[in-house]
Amino acid sequence: MSDPEPLTLTETAAETGRARTAIARRLADIICLPSSVISPQERWIVGDLLYEILRNSDARIRRRCALRLSEIKDAPANIVKLLAADELDIATPLLQASEAVSDFDLMEISRLGTTGHRVLIAERLSVSETVTAALASMSEPAVITALLKNHGARLAPPTVNHIVALAQDEAGYVASLLKRQELRPRAALQLFWHCDHPNRKLVLQRFAVGRSLMIEASEEVFAMAAAEGWADPLVNRALKFVDRRQRNREASDVSEYGSMEGLISQIRLRGAEPELIGELGLMAGISDSLIGRICDDPGGEPLAILCKATGADRAFLEQLCEGLGGFSESEGLRRATAIYDALSVEKAQTVLRYWDWSKAGDGRQK
Known part of the structure; x- marks a missing residue:
């Protein structure tokens, strides 16, 4: 199966000078202020300005902002999604740990991103049933192996059944499936074969x-x-x-x-x-x-x-x-x-x- 086309920035990022780097850093600093200092409305407005800059900035600036925003629970959703869908080395800190990435965005990134993006999502500390279903539907061994090993990833019965069906051709799934608490008799006794x-x-x-x-x-x-x-x-x-x-x-x-x-x-x-x-x-x-x-x-x-x-x-x-x-x-x-x-x-x-x-x-x- 060929990978879907990855998400990309809407415009070609240009090489940037010191001023753009500085304003991006300052705006990111403001966004990261605690809620006792900045109102939600002000954070959103600053986020809109930073979003426009990041869409047209080079990877160095985007990488720095992604690392900074990965620890902010209420970081602006549009910026988080933009950077989480970026090149893998930029997206990694957000996909691994950011609580600001919604399930909806994770599902879209899993659909349009690369296998590397999907593995990082599968390895998150907590992955909902809807997101694991989207990840498993791609039937990629690296992604499914990561899901099965991650006990913070919750698997709905249809997802387990899908992986059990794949286990006929991917024997490496069997041992991990048998350790999952979501495994039910119907799927387990089919897995037996x-x-x-x-x-x-x-x-x-x-x-x-x-x-x-x-x-x-x-x-x-x-x-x-x-x-x-x-x-x-x-x-x-x-x-x-x-x-x-x-x-x-x-x-x-x-x-x-x-x-x-x-x-x-x-x-x-x-x-x-x-x-x-x-x-x-x-x-x-x-x-x-x-x-x-x-x-x-x-x-x-x-x-x-x-x-x-x-x-x-x-x-x-x-x-x-x-x-x-x-x-x-x-x-x-x-x-x-x-x-x-x-x-x-x-x-x-x-x-x-x-x-x-x-x-x-x-x-x-x-």
Whole structure:
């Protein structure tokens, strides 16, 4: 992506003599006086005079004024914006620390400035959600890395989701994303697919939770929904997430393989035949897109979650790994069994169902 055109002064700055340097310094001195000495009206008038001088002065004068005004909380907004959008070495003190730069101006500078301007904005002591959204929308690795490392930068859920989507191609975002308090289950469990094994373990440790409260609160709703003939699709969708049972018993009853374990034994012998994989998803009670993603994943951890959630013993996890990718003698099996042993059935079910509920399985394959 090419950088947008940077903001520039409205006229070519001319080389200036001692008089212009002196008047610029004097006016800046007046602007920096405390409010007990100068009224807001007088400060604004002086600011208008200084603004006109700075627009047509050389970089030396602009740099000096920027450094001086960076510490003034109520510095004139027009001058602050002019200098904050200037060449990077002039803009730096204002973009780093000035409280006089408004969010609106920061968003405009982020849109029209250079990558260097955006990195400085991302590193500010405090960055609002609207400004971080504008910065992240450019999808520049240097800027997003600065945002993720800055815990004074507040990230709205859409911004987090955008960065999670970018993490598929920018693995360096993953570790920093996992440290953000704004990360929510939906984004984290989508991020899981882009993580290495240690970070997948961190995702599961933080977001694989039980559903005891939901189960207890919803017990009588199952009877209500059944009495209504399961007519409300939204209720059905929510209850499917809460249900204690993971396997589709009806699918097992009509299957020629008799059970999920029988089907896994066939996958071990015949490999990842589409018909077998489709039936595996049906027996597990999950969507075709999710079972496809689980079986295509090269890491092995999703297979462990599938087996633990459905109550399949570790021996069948080993058979499934062997049939799908030759994991039985590889590091993949070690990763899979480590996840299998670390998760309870209920927590594995939460992850599996949340993937399906949130359509996390509909993303691009790794």
